Amino acid sequence: MSKRILITGLGIISSLGNDLAENLSALSQGKSGIGKIQYIDTLLRDIIPVAEVRHSLEELFLIAGIPAKEGYSRNALMGMVAAHEAFQDARLDQLPRMHTGLISGTTVGGMDRCELFYNDFLTNDHRNAYIDSYDCADSTEKIAMFLNIRDYITTISTACSSSANAILLGARMIRQGYLDRVIAGGCESLTKFHLHGFNALKILDKEPCKPFDEKRNGITLGEGSAYLILESEEAAAVSDRHVYCELAGWGNACEAFHQTASSPDGIGAYLAMKKALDMSKLEPSGIDYINAHGTGTDNNDIAEGRAIEKLFNSAIPKVSSTKPFTGHTTSAAGSIEAIISILAMSNNVIWPSLNITEPMKDLSFQVTTQMLKNVLVNTVMSNSFGFGGNDTSLIFRKYQKTE
Secondary structure (H helix, E strand, C coil): CCCCEEEEEEEEEECCECCHHHHHHHHHCCCCCCECCCCCCCCCCCCCCEECCCCCHHHHHHHHCCCCCCCCCHHHHHHHHHHHHHHHHCCHHHCCCCCEEEEEECCCCCHHHHHHHHHHHHCCCCCCHHHHCCCHHHHHHHHHHHHCCCCEEEEECCHHHHHHHHHHHHHHHHHCCCCCEEEEEEEECCCHHHHHHHHHCCCECCCCCCCCECCCCCECEECEEEEEEEEEHHHHCCCCCCCCEEEEEEEEEECCCCCCCCCCCCHHHHHHHHHHHHHHCCCHHHCCEEECCCCCCHHHHHHHHHHHHHHHCCCCCEEECCHHHHCECHHHHHHHHHHHHHHHHHCCEECCCCCCCCECCCCCCCCCCCCEECCCCCEEEEEEEEHHHEEEEEEEECCCCCC
């Protein structure tokens, strides 16, 4: 019998708040974290809205509980805050040591500090701690040191599916017996390069994003970090702790249609969702809610919508995108939206797609635009699709203990 993968801890920092409770409160009140740029020195400040974590670097040091020092990027600090909350939530500091891994997804690495210090580095012979922190793995190593994780540490960078793939890999490591527990998720900070790069692709909306709207006009970038504690059922049973849910299925597909665009028929999205559904042994009608990738671009929303139609046919569940709440947090989107999906299940609520005024005409279904409370949500599918067609779907299910 395959090992069951349980979720025993959650940690998150986003534009909605500094921790799990603040994020849930903002979601429940329908409050978006999108607003004017505050922490990036850019000519786009008054043109493009973003969903920033509303803290300076100095404030993030205080939230993380460590003294300010060189070599720590915004990315690493947000990762430390979220991973520590998940670690504490699962009470891992109070339990016997087991084989524990850290798998973290990120793409920008320490770019936010490199942008400030690159010219200085070119004009002197001294090593620069911020240049050293540019590598994506630097944030992972700092999180691992912060939590004293030594058994297995790795970094995944598959663009917007990075942290979803971190969760997927963590589950596979547990199922194959390599690890007992995994801290899996990702972190991503906004940077000038990040912002201007997406602007060069002409896919940034000048208004807060509106996924699945007929007049959608692009994405709203966000930042943040989220980590989940994955454990085998045997490891979770060591003490009497809260279990949020079970990771029942996962699937990844790489359609490689285009460097940035999805295929028009959404074949990669379809294959990822189908693999996850097959692994979970659920019928399409067994999914209660899909937290869609839903970026707000013309290409993504029609491709994902068609993939959902193809897979679910006449049994399409409730669908929404929560990016109008958090912005598109790119590499951190998979784990942030996984936690948001789990919160939907824990609280029996369907989060709405904000900002929709005219639903898409080319789809046979309409996404949920009003918050639905007191709705039985036993299963959630969370989609994360990355550049290059690297697409991942995760299915979470309410946990029922094995008798």
